[in-house]
Amino acid sequence: PTVPRAGSTLLGYIGIDTIIEQMRKKTMKAGFDFNIMIVGHSGLGKSTLVNTLFKSQVSRWSSGWGGEHKIPKTVEIKAVSHVIEEGGVKMKLTVIDTPGFGDQINNENCWDPISKYINEQYEKFLKEEVNIARKKRIPDTRVHCCLYFISPTGHSLRQLDIEFMKHLSRVVNIIPVIAKSDTMTPDEKNEFKHRVRKELETHGIEYYPQNEFDDDMEDKNENDKIREAMPFAVVGSDKEFQVNGKRVLGRKTAWGVVEVENPNHCEFALLRDFLIRSHLQDLKEVTHNIHYETYRARRLNDNGGLHPISANNTQESNL
Amino acid sequence: SRGYVGFANLPNQVYRKSVKRGFEFTLMVVGESGLGKSTLINSLFLTDLYSKDYPGPSLRIKKTVQVEQSKVLVKEGGVQLTLTIVDTPGFGDAVDNSNCWQPVINYIDSKCEDFLNAESRVNRRLMPDNRVHCCLYFIAPSGHGLKPLDIEFMKRLHDKVNVIPLIAKADTLTPEECQLFKKQIMKEIQEHKIQIYEFPDIEDDEDSKLIRKIKERMPLAVVGSNVVIEVNGKKVRGRQYPWGVAEVENGEHCDFTVLRNMLIRTHMQDLKDVTNNVHYENYRSRKLAAVTCNGGVDTSKTKNQMTRSPLAQMEEERREHVMKMKKMETEMEQVFEMKVKEKKQKLKDSEAELERRHEQMKKNLEAQYKELEEKKRHHEEEKSNWEAQQRILEQQKLDASKTMEKNKKKGKIF
Numbered sequence: 001p002t003v004p005r006a007g008s009t010l011l012g013y014i015g016i017d018t019i020i021e022q023m024r025k026k027t028m029k030a031g032f033d034f035n036i037m038i039v040g041h042s043g044l045g046k047s048t049l050v051n052t053l054f055k056s057q058v059s060r061w062s063s064g065w066g067g068e069h070k071i072p073k074t075v076e077i078k079a080v081s082h083v084i085e086e087g088g089v090k091m092k093l094t095v096i097d098t099p100g101f102g103d104q105i106n107n108e109n110c111w112d113p114i115s116k117y118i119n120e121q122y123e124k125f126l127k128e129e130v131n132i133a134r135k136k137r138i139p140d141t142r143v144h145c146c147l148y149f150i151s152p153t154g155h156s157l158r159q160l161d162i163e164f165m166k167h168l169s170r171v172v173n174i175i176p177v178i179a180k181s182d183t184m185t186p187d188e189k190n191e192f193k194h195r196v197r198k199e200l201e202t203h204g205i206e207y208y209p210q211n212e213f214d215d216d217m218e219d220k221n222e223n224d225k226i227r228e229a230m231p232f233a234v235v236g237s238d239k240e241f242q243v244n245g246k247r248v249l250g251r252k253t254a255w256g257v258v259e260v261e262n263p264n265h266c267e268f269a270l271l272r273d274f275l276i277r278s279h280l281q282d283l284k285e286v287t288h289n290i291h292y293e294t295y296r297a298r299r300l301n302d303n304g305g306l307h308p309i310s311a312n313n314t315q316e317s318n319l
Numbered sequence: 320s321r322g323y324v325g326f327a328n329l330p331n332q333v334y335r336k337s338v339k340r341g342f343e344f345t346l347m348v349v350g351e352s353g354l355g356k357s358t359l360i361n362s363l364f365l366t367d368l369y370s371k372d373y374p375g376p377s378l379r380i381k382k383t384v385q386v387e388q389s390k391v392l393v394k395e396g397g398v399q400l401t402l403t404i405v406d407t408p409g410f411g412d413a414v415d416n417s418n419c420w421q422p423v424i425n426y427i428d429s430k431c432e433d434f435l436n437a438e439s440r441v442n443r444r445l446m447p448d449n450r451v452h453c454c455l456y457f458i459a460p461s462g463h464g465l466k467p468l469d470i471e472f473m474k475r476l477h478d479k480v481n482v483i484p485l486i487a488k489a490d491t492l493t494p495e496e497c498q499l500f501k502k503q504i505m506k507e508i509q510e511h512k513i514q515i516y517e518f519p520d521i522e523d524d525e526d527s528k529l530i531r532k533i534k535e536r537m538p539l540a541v542v543g544s545n546v547v548i549e550v551n552g553k554k555v556r557g558r559q560y561p562w563g564v565a566e567v568e569n570g571e572h573c574d575f576t577v578l579r580n581m582l583i584r585t586h587m588q589d590l591k592d593v594t595n596n597v598h599y600e601n602y603r604s605r606k607l608a609a610v611t612c613n614g615g616v617d618t619s620k621t622k623n624q625m626t627r628s629p630l631a632q633m634e635e636e637r638r639e640h641v642m643k644m645k646k647m648e649t650e651m652e653q654v655f656e657m658k659v660k661e662k663k664q665k666l667k668d669s670e671a672e673l674e675r676r677h678e679q680m681k682k683n684l685e686a687q688y689k690e691l692e693e694k695k696r697h698h699e700e701e702k703s704n705w706e707a708q709q710r711i712l713e714q715q716k717l718d719a720s721k722t723m724e725k726n727k728k729k730g731k732i733f
Contacts, residue, residue, distance in 0.1 A: 043461020071467065105468050106415045151459075152491075153353020159414050183460075183491040185558055251493055254572050256563025264561045 031090035033140045040149025041102030044179035049236035058082045072100040075113045122295040144287045149179040165205045173208035181233035182258045232267040341399040350457025351411035354487035359543035384409040386426045431602040452594045454480045457487040464503045473513045481516040489540035490565040539574035
């Protein structure tokens with residue numbers, strides 16, 4: 001085969017660079033899916049935070065207080081989908097809540113239902129992929145990101161936190177956040193973050209963005225900065241208050257207003273920018289190229305090869 | 320008209336004696352780690368019981384529930400208080416927290432038992448009161464409601480100790496959230512029929528207003544701090560945030576002052592009284608009633624015994640015990656006699672044996688003696704025979720020599 005010759009100078013404008021615009025148009029028309037799972041014991045402000053992140057009532061408790069927050073006896077998986085639009089781009093956002101996690105007296109293996117759910121989504125996707133008559137666009141229900149909420153004790157990670165993240169960091173992208181961080185003064189926050197990072201390191205827990213998946217130096221530098229700042233200490237709110245003539249999202253206490261988007265008050269803005277404005281696509285790619293592929297390889301090896309399912313879905317495979 | 324007798328001075332005398340004696344108070348704090356328990360205790364008693372060097376949860380190695388007590392002597396205005404703080408590190412921190420309340424229950428019961436034993440002793444001069452007078456239970460500020468662990472713990476402890484639930488780290492809640500949270504908690508407490516410490520009704524009008532105010536604010540939402548910050552020229556204890564300072568002693572910020580006043584300034588004695596009159600008495604009657612249900616007694620008997628008073632029961636037991644002792648005594652005597660007989664028999668047997676042997680030996684000796692006698696006689700006989708022979712020979716020799724002499728004289732020598 002002939003090797004393409006290295007760039008000859010162009011004599012005029014061809015228009016190759018318009019491919020980016022074409023891709024953008026297509027993506028906008030198609031819209032895209034994003035599936036985010038939130039995990040943490042009850043009372044850590046998970047639903048509020050997700051609503052704040054996407055500036056819409058996308059969580060289970062969209063009605064705010066008034067719902068019966070009854071703690072279920074076992075861990076349940078509740079997925080709620082909304083289509084939100086911004087700048088012509090449509091996103092089908094699915095928020096997967098896990099009520100009951102960590103709330104019982106005995107929380108042994110409470111991560112099993114979660115693990116099962118994640119693998120089930122991979123399985124669904126795999127089945128579609130292996131089909132003879134495949135859909136043009138396979139519906140993607142795989143969990144792209146798992147926000148794990150750490151209780152702001154100010155001391156260290158709890159045993160349950162370590163167990164969960166150890167079991168699941170190899171299966172899904174985990175982004176740990178420190179919940180309700182308006183409980184800590186700036187000094188306490190820094191100390192806590194430092195201790196938590198050390199503990200994660202000691203236990204070999206690779207949170208997203210994982211070290212090993214950095215593509216190049218540019219990525220590595222950017223991601224290093226992010227890794228150093230994690231876990232983000234966040235506060236969520238869907239209420240607005242007047243502060244210095246501006247309307248801000250925040251929480252009003254008797255001694256002041258906690259401004260959610262003020263970087264001096266908490267790191268919500270950092271999380272939002274990281275999660276949505278810069279790494280959203282990367283989260284999906286890592287899920288697809290790495291986590292899903294790992295699952296697929298394991299499944300194929302286990303079964304000694306897959307038989308594709310015929311068009312009328314008769315069970316020929318041993319999937 | 321009656322003159323002034325002077326017993327109106329009695330309260331003063333009681334007061335003076337109490338002050339001289341000093342006071343004791345035992346306070347237990349329970350809650351998962353990271354709820355600011357140590358900070359709150361430091362704030363309440365303005366001490367450094369939990370200093371920076373105290374090994375906090377991040378340094379804790381043991382992963383089981385411990386019960387630890389620390390004593391501190393607090394002196395104020397001539398009054399001395401021996402304060403014992405009982406901490407429960409590890410509570411609710413494991414993945415599986417089943418029965419994590421058991422060490423707490425065991426501790427409380429053991430202190431009641433100590434007191435019961437001390438009370439029942441003959442010499443009761445020194446009777447220290449180490450019973451737990453109050454248990455502060457810390458609820459995480461989730462804003463939703465009680466957790467299963469909270470409910471389980473309070474249900475098991477409300478009839479053993481005065482339980483005062485507190486909302487920890489209350490500066491995490493806005494005023495509205497706090498109100499809703501408190502309502503929800505009280506609702507759940509009532510649903511589960513948990514009896515938290517009730518403030519006693521006092522006839523005094525002013526005090527009852529105060530108490531009603533406290534009751535409305537239950538459970539108390541607290542914030543602790545010993546860091547002094549300057550706010551508007553005033554020095555206050557509080558927590559400094561970028562958006563403001565949460566003041567610990569400001570009634571509009573949290574219920575810390577309510578807790579402190581209630582716990583120390585107005586209801587400390589009542590907490591001790593309720594502990595003594597209600598919780599301790601419950602323990603005592605439960606413990607003594609258990610005396611009737613001994614192991615090995617058939618159920619029909621047990622039923623009757625349940626209605627008898629403990630004293631009658633104790634008398635019955637004493638009688639039983641004495642009978643048992645008597646029986647044991649006769650048994651032992653029997654055994655003793657039997658053993659003596661055996662020994663006697665043995666001795667007799669060996670005596671008989673010895674006698675027999677003695678006889679035998681005697682016989683042998685006699686036989687030998689006879690033999691020897693026989694030999695001796697024989698020997699004597701031989702000896703006399705031989706002597707006789709010798710005499711004859713001598714005579715012959717003499718005769719022979721005489722004859723030779725005669726023959727010599729006659730010159731018949733050849």
